[in-house]
Amino acid sequence: MGLFDRIKKAFTGKEDEPKETEKVDETAQNAEEPETKSADKTAESEDTTVGSEDSTTEAESKDESDSEPEQKDEPLEIKPEDKGEVKDVSDSSESEEETVEPESEETGNSETADVEENPESESESETKDDVKEYDEGLKKSRNSFSARFNRFLANFRSVDEEFFDDLEELLIESDVGYETAMRLSDELREEVKLENVKKRSDVSDVIVKKLVDMYDEEGKEEDNSLKFSNDKTPTIFLFVGVNGAGKTTTIGKLAHRYQQEGKKVLLAAGDTFRAGAIEQLQVWGKRVGVPVQASKAQTDPASVVFDAVHRAVEEDFDILLVDTAGRLQNKEGLMRELEKIKRVITRELPEAPQEVLLVLDGSTGQNALSQAKQFNETTDVSGIVLTKIDGSSQGGIVLAIRNELHIPVKLVGLGEQMDDLRDFDPEKFIYGLFKELIVGSGE
Numbered sequence: 001m002g003l004f005d006r007i008k009k010a011f012t013g014k015e016d017e018p019k020e021t022e023k024v025d026e027t028a029q030n031a032e033e034p035e036t037k038s039a040d041k042t043a044e045s046e047d048t049t050v051g052s053e054d055s056t057t058e059a060e061s062k063d064e065s066d067s068e069p070e071q072k073d074e075p076l077e078i079k080p081e082d083k084g085e086v087k088d089v090s091d092s093s094e095s096e097e098e099t100v101e102p103e104s105e106e107t108g109n110s111e112t113a114d115v116e117e118n119p120e121s122e123s124e125s126e127t128k129d130d131v132k133e134y135d136e137g138l139k140k141s142r143n144s145f146s147a148r149f150n151r152f153l154a155n156f157r158s159v160d161e162e163f164f165d166d167l168e169e170l171l172i173e174s175d176v177g178y179e180t181a182m183r184l185s186d187e188l189r190e191e192v193k194l195e196n197v198k199k200r201s202d203v204s205d206v207i208v209k210k211l212v213d214m215y216d217e218e219g220k221e222e223d224n225s226l227k228f229s230n231d232k233t234p235t236i237f238l239f240v241g242v243n244g245a246g247k248t249t250t251i252g253k254l255a256h257r258y259q260q261e262g263k264k265v266l267l268a269a270g271d272t273f274r275a276g277a278i279e280q281l282q283v284w285g286k287r288v289g290v291p292v293q294a295s296k297a298q299t300d301p302a303s304v305v306f307d308a309v310h311r312a313v314e315e316d317f318d319i320l321l322v323d324t325a326g327r328l329q330n331k332e333g334l335m336r337e338l339e340k341i342k343r344v345i346t347r348e349l350p351e352a353p354q355e356v357l358l359v360l361d362g363s364t365g366q367n368a369l370s371q372a373k374q375f376n377e378t379t380d381v382s383g384i385v386l387t388k389i390d391g392s393s394q395g396g397i398v399l400a401i402r403n404e405l406h407i408p409v410k411l412v413g414l415g416e417q418m419d420d421l422r423d424f425d426p427e428k429f430i431y432g433l434f435k436e437l438i439v440g441s442g443e
């Protein structure tokens with residue numbers, strides 16, 4: 001069963017059944033079907049969350065009578081947060097030998113500042129409904145996609161060349177990527193199914209189903225989980241990305257997560273290019289209660305990272321998160337710098353870095369995609385962190401990233417707070433992006 005049907009079934013207990021012949025018969029009565037239909041459906045299903053007990057929608061109750069009893073056979077997979085390896089960290093005491101960090105004395109268990117600033121962070125982040133988070137975080141993207149889609153459907157008369165032109169335009173505007181838009185359009189041209197569809201909501205069904213299932217198919221081999229060290233040596237994540245993408249914030253959020261899990265975390269201020277970047281990381285270190293290995297601005301970042309790796313090994317840190325500069329405009333310089341940093345890490349710990357995470361500002365749409373392409377040419381990126389999805393209407397970029405780059409998204413930023421970072425879950429993301437177009441379809 002494809003992802004489209006899995007989501008639909010999880011909500012309504014009903015799979016999508018393409019009914020070509022029936023749909024032809026319905027032509028007359030549906031000719032003037034209002035394009036506001038999906039908007040109405042949005043309201044119906046707005047507060048529904050997958051798998052939640054209070055998710056009874058009108059659609060659901062309507063479908064109950066004819067829904068399959070085996071509804072739970074293949075439910076939408078709601079995995080618990082991937083917590084990675086939890087190492088036993090009995091010794092979280094901190095040596096105070098560092099020269100640069102003003103925050104070193106509060107290392108270890110000084111969460112007080114954190115708790116004051118963010119009282120709900122510790123326990124609530126564990127129990128927060130992830131589906132709801134994605135639902136909320138993707139509201140803007142979803143609404144914007146639905147609005148575009150409804151405009152497109154309003155113009156629908158028949159499946160002709162103009163239809164495919166409009167469809168391509170819709171998809172490109174929705175940031176799903178040029179290649180994806182063309183491929184989807186080409187594949188739909190081949191399908192007789194669409195030729196027989198006359199009803200607007202069925203047109204919507206066929207397109208969204210294709211989009212979602214294509215995404216699902218492309219991700220068959222994709223591993224979205226973060227990799228950790230297999231032995232007692234520290235896990236090292238190297239963060240790359242242009243200025244302002246959200247590297248420092250993501251490092252802060254991740255440090256908070258691992259610190260809360262009882263791991264011993266060290267940060268390395270590898271962005272020595274921008275003076276403010278060091279302080280910014282130190283502020284996060286202080287807030288979260290983890291030490292920061294730093295040096296003066298303009299120091300060779302590789303030397304800061306070298307010191308950080310040594311310290312991480314000597315002092316038994318579990319995780320080392322390395323910030324780097326993001327001067328994409330100086331591509332060659334940046335490439336050399338990142339290569340050197342990586343070399344320094346690997347020389348000390350051959351298995352590290354376990355992840356090279358490219359941080360992309362999701363709200364920049366296609367720009368994020370081209371940045372990813374450039375970074376991927378120069379650095380061996382193992383995963384993507386997609387930030388600022390909460391304030392963005394460009395969530396469709398996630399389809400382009402998978403379909404065109406084939407780099408797994410591993411984390412998503414759904415807000416600015418410490419616990420607004422989620423392990424990427426493709427199914428929840430797709431649900432958040434298209435929910436009413438899937439759940440409210442086909443009735």
Ligand SMILES: Nc1nc2c(ncn2[C@@H]2O[C@H](COP(=O)(O)OP(=O)(O)OP(=O)(O)O)[C@@H](O)[C@H]2O)c(=O)[nH]1
Nearest residue numbers: 243244245246247248249277387388413414415416
């Ligand atoms: N809404 C929202 N804002 C975010 C998210 N992640 C980061 N931000 C904000 O984006 C801005 C830039 O984030 P930084 O972490 O400073 O970005 P950076 O990549 O480290 O930038 P440089 O230090 O200049 O290299 C900050 O105001 C963050 O609060 C997110 O997931 N959602």
